[in-house]
Amino acid sequence: MLPVTHLLYLGAIVFAAGLMMVITKRNAIMVLLGIELMLNAANINLVAFNYQHAHNLDGQLFSLFVIIVAVCETAVGLAIVLRVYQEYQRVVPDQIDELKD
Amino acid sequence: MESATLYSPAFETCLVLAFFLPLLSFILSLTIQEQYAWIVSLSAPVLLLISTVSAYYVGIQVWDNDPYHIQYTWFSVSSTTVHIGMLVDNLAALMLIVVTFVSFLVHLYSLGYMAGDSATRRYFAMLGLFTFAMLGIVLSDSVLLIFIFWELVGFSSYMLIGHWQHKPEAAAASRKAFVLNRIGDAGFMVGLMILWANTGTFSLVELASITNISSWNTIASLCLFCGVIGKSAQFPLLTWLPDAMEGPTPVSALIHAATMVAAGVFLLARVDFLFSPEALLVLVIIGITTSVMAALAALVQTDIKKILAYSTISQLGLMVTACGAGAPEVGMMHLFTHAFFKACLFLCAGSVIHVLHRAQHQQHVHFDVQDVRNLGGLRKKLPFTFLATTVSGAALAGIPFFSGFVSKEAIFTALYEWKGDSFSLRWIIFGLAFIVSFLTVLYIVRLIALVFLGQERATQQLSIEEPPIIMRAPMALLAFGSLWFIVSWNPFAFNGWLMPEAEGHSLFLTIFSIAWVASALVASFFLYRNNILITAEFLRQSFYLNYLYERLVGRPVVALAVLTEKADRKWIDGFLHTTAYAQILTAHIFAWFDRAIIDGSVNGTAYTVRLIGSLTRSFQGGKIQFYVFIAVFALIIFLISSLI
Numbered sequence: 001m002l003p004v005t006h007l008l009y010l011g012a013i014v015f016a017a018g019l020m021m022v023i024t025k026r027n028a029i030m031v032l033l034g035i036e037l038m039l040n041a042a043n044i045n046l047v048a049f050n051y052q053h054a055h056n057l058d059g060q061l062f063s064l065f066v067i068i069v070a071v072c073e074t075a076v077g078l079a080i081v082l083r084v085y086q087e088y089q090r091v092v093p094d095q096i097d098e099l100k101d
Numbered sequence: 102m103e104s105a106t107l108y109s110p111a112f113e114t115c116l117v118l119a120f121f122l123p124l125l126s127f128i129l130s131l132t133i134q135e136q137y138a139w140i141v142s143l144s145a146p147v148l149l150l151i152s153t154v155s156a157y158y159v160g161i162q163v164w165d166n167d168p169y170h171i172q173y174t175w176f177s178v179s180s181t182t183v184h185i186g187m188l189v190d191n192l193a194a195l196m197l198i199v200v201t202f203v204s205f206l207v208h209l210y211s212l213g214y215m216a217g218d219s220a221t222r223r224y225f226a227m228l229g230l231f232t233f234a235m236l237g238i239v240l241s242d243s244v245l246l247i248f249i250f251w252e253l254v255g256f257s258s259y260m261l262i263g264h265w266q267h268k269p270e271a272a273a274a275s276r277k278a279f280v281l282n283r284i285g286d287a288g289f290m291v292g293l294m295i296l297w298a299n300t301g302t303f304s305l306v307e308l309a310s311i312t313n314i315s316s317w318n319t320i321a322s323l324c325l326f327c328g329v330i331g332k333s334a335q336f337p338l339l340t341w342l343p344d345a346m347e348g349p350t351p352v353s354a355l356i357h358a359a360t361m362v363a364a365g366v367f368l369l370a371r372v373d374f375l376f377s378p379e380a381l382l383v384l385v386i387i388g389i390t391t392s393v394m395a396a397l398a399a400l401v402q403t404d405i406k407k408i409l410a411y412s413t414i415s416q417l418g419l420m421v422t423a424c425g426a427g428a429p430e431v432g433m434m435h436l437f438t439h440a441f442f443k444a445c446l447f448l449c450a451g452s453v454i455h456v457l458h459r460a461q462h463q464q465h466v467h468f469d470v471q472d473v474r475n476l477g478g479l480r481k482k483l484p485f486t487f488l489a490t491t492v493s494g495a496a497l498a499g500i501p502f503f504s505g506f507v508s509k510e511a512i513f514t515a516l517y518e519w520k521g522d523s524f525s526l527r528w529i530i531f532g533l534a535f536i537v538s539f540l541t542v543l544y545i546v547r548l549i550a551l552v553f554l555g556q557e558r559a560t561q562q563l564s565i566e567e568p569p570i571i572m573r574a575p576m577a578l579l580a581f582g583s584l585w586f587i588v589s590w591n592p593f594a595f596n597g598w599l600m601p602e603a604e605g606h607s608l609f610l611t612i613f614s615i616a617w618v619a620s621a622l623v624a625s626f627f628l629y630r631n632n633i634l635i636t637a638e639f640l641r642q643s644f645y646l647n648y649l650y651e652r653l654v655g656r657p658v659v660a661l662a663v664l665t666e667k668a669d670r671k672w673i674d675g676f677l678h679t680t681a682y683a684q685i686l687t688a689h690i691f692a693w694f695d696r697a698i699i700d701g702s703v704n705g706t707a708y709t710v711r712l713i714g715s716l717t718r719s720f721q722g723g724k725i726q727f728y729v730f731i732a733v734f735a736l737i738i739f740l741i742s743s744l745i
Contacts, residue, residue, distance in 0.1 A: 022726065023733070024726070031726075094723075096723075097723025
């Protein structure tokens with residue numbers, strides 16, 4: 001049986017990778033991808049802790065629920081990205097700064 | 102006031118005309134435009150002629166009648182009322198005629214003499230003011246009014262003596278005349294104050310009625326006499342009159358005959374009731390001292406006008422002596438005769454100067470025409486001037502059948518009676534008066550001999566002709582007035598029509614003085630026949646009086662002025678400058694404080710606020726990923742700090 005810390009390491013690495021993408025990528029779609037990665041890192045953590053208590057399925061169910069919410073979120077995010085692209089002909093988040101002071 | 106009803110309106114009109122026409126001439130001359138200056142040379146003599154005729158009418162009416170006295174209230178302060186008014190009695194009437202007549206002739210003469218002068222308007226204006234002021238002195242009924250006009254006379258004489266203001270000597274002479282007169286006038290003013298404090302009135306009529314003579318009277322009268330000393334050029338203050346010869350010659354004639362110096366003697370006669378015996382003695386001593394000094398100085402002068410100036414001072418001294426001897430009417434009589442012959446002498450001198458100047462100008466020769474040593478033998482070229490000079494000179498010398506003889510006779514008689522029977526100081530003064538008379542003959546014969554007799558000296562090459570008729574007519578009239586009949590029909594007795602009440606005419610004195618004058622004539626002819634000329638620097642400088650004043654008063658005053666100027670510059674200016682520097686320094690400190698501290702604190706606050714603002718602003722650069730980064734960073738810091 002795998003020790004739970006290995007799974008937690010994996011989750012942390014995926015979360016860090018997602019955060020890295022969110023911060024550094026110059027494409028909004030890649031940023032959305034980063035968010036998906038971070039959500040999945042959270043799912044890994046949920047599943048890993050559920051793995052300790054096998055008679056309970058709360059963690060697995062909760063991660064399924066997160067996957068569904070992530071799909072919705074991605075759909076909304078992609079729709080926004082499309083609208084932004086139609087408006088500005090670009091999707092670089094740094095260059096869309098009309099709301100700055 | 103009650104006697105005013107005695108006189109007709111015609112009389113009053115004439116009085117007003119005589120008094121105010123010279124003033125009108127003054128105003129007219131000043132208001133007329135420069136390009137119409139010829140009107141002035143027409144209007145001024147005509148106005149004066151009308152004034153003279155009116156004055157003559159007034160004089161005839163008043164003569165030996167009740168005095169005409171009219172009085173108005175000038176102003177009143179609480180219970181004190183000051184009046185102004187006119188008082189015309191015999192004395193004033195006589196002076197009125199003399200002043201207007203001589204002034205008219207001088208106006209006429211000036212038309213010729215001042216022809217071509219650039220400032221005729223100012224000249225005639227000042228002549229008018231001069232005459233008006235003198236008439237004011239003559240007609241005033243109060244000492245205060247006399248003082249006001251007295252100052253006006255001083256001012257207008259200052260203007261006239263300095264008429265040729267571009268000449269530094271003329272400017273200095275007019276200044277000197279003004280300053281020396283002010284010294285005398287200060288005394289006059291103190292006298293007025295003493296009079297007012299003790300009697301509470303300035304009116305001549307009221308003053309005459311105050312009988313209790315006490316000690317203040319002597320002081321007050323001597324103070325008034327100070328004014329006379331200044332105005333009539335008596336002993337301590339006599340030096341301005343010779344210097345005043347820098348003015349135009351007709352002005353000298355006016356000053357010496359009728360207006361300026363006559364005012365002093367007139368005042369003595371006017372207020373003679375104020376003088377106590379002690380004051381009178383001072384008058385006599387000052388008068389005779391002046392007379393002898395000036396006669397000696399006249400003997401050696403080389404300037405034709407200065408000879409006449411010293412002669413005037415000497416004659417004025419005699420008049421003051423006569424007033425001091427208790428015979429002011431005799432002094433006035435001499436003033437009256439002197440006005441004619443001295444005016445004539447001055448006009449003759451002016452005529453010589455005028456024609457020689459003109460001749461010099463035409464032939465481009467230059468020498469001092471006023472220096473008698475350059476003149477001589479002019480009797481052939483200027484016969485008319487020679488005749489006029491001789492006639493008026495004879496009157497000055499006191500030769501019988503001329504007016505001067507009669508009035509001098511009156512003075513001698515007055516002194517003779519005054520000296521008393523027992524020998525005293527008065528005898529010496531009586532003797533000195535005779536010596537003055539002797540010296541008078543000497544200097545006037547010297548003047549005539551040097552100018553008109555003998556050989557021509559510097560004037561040989563000049564072609565000279567007599568001055569125009571407009572200048573000769575006044576000379577002729579005045580020479581005519583130098584004859585005996587203007588005083589008395591009897592050429593040997595002074596108590597004629599002018600002064601019938603004068604008594605004490607002594608036959609012995611008459612014969613003695615004729616012999617005296619004759620011997621003086623012989624002596625002078627002997628002197629000048631043999632060309633013996635007295636030259637004494639001591640006398641020529643008039644006893645170094647000028648030098649003395651310069652040393653005693655001038656230099657200390659200048660030294661004091663330099664000292665105070667230095668003190669001013671060093672201490673007062675230094676103090677002021679230091680204060681100013683201190684103030685500027687303080688101001689600079691305050692300015693620095695303002696800029697650095699107050700402005701600095703405000704600006705510093707603003708700067709800090711802006712710094713913080715821009716710092717916080719920099720976090721919101723519109724970069725979404727940066728926001729995320731910051732948030733994560735902050736979270737990490739938060740986690741780390743919570744772990745520790």
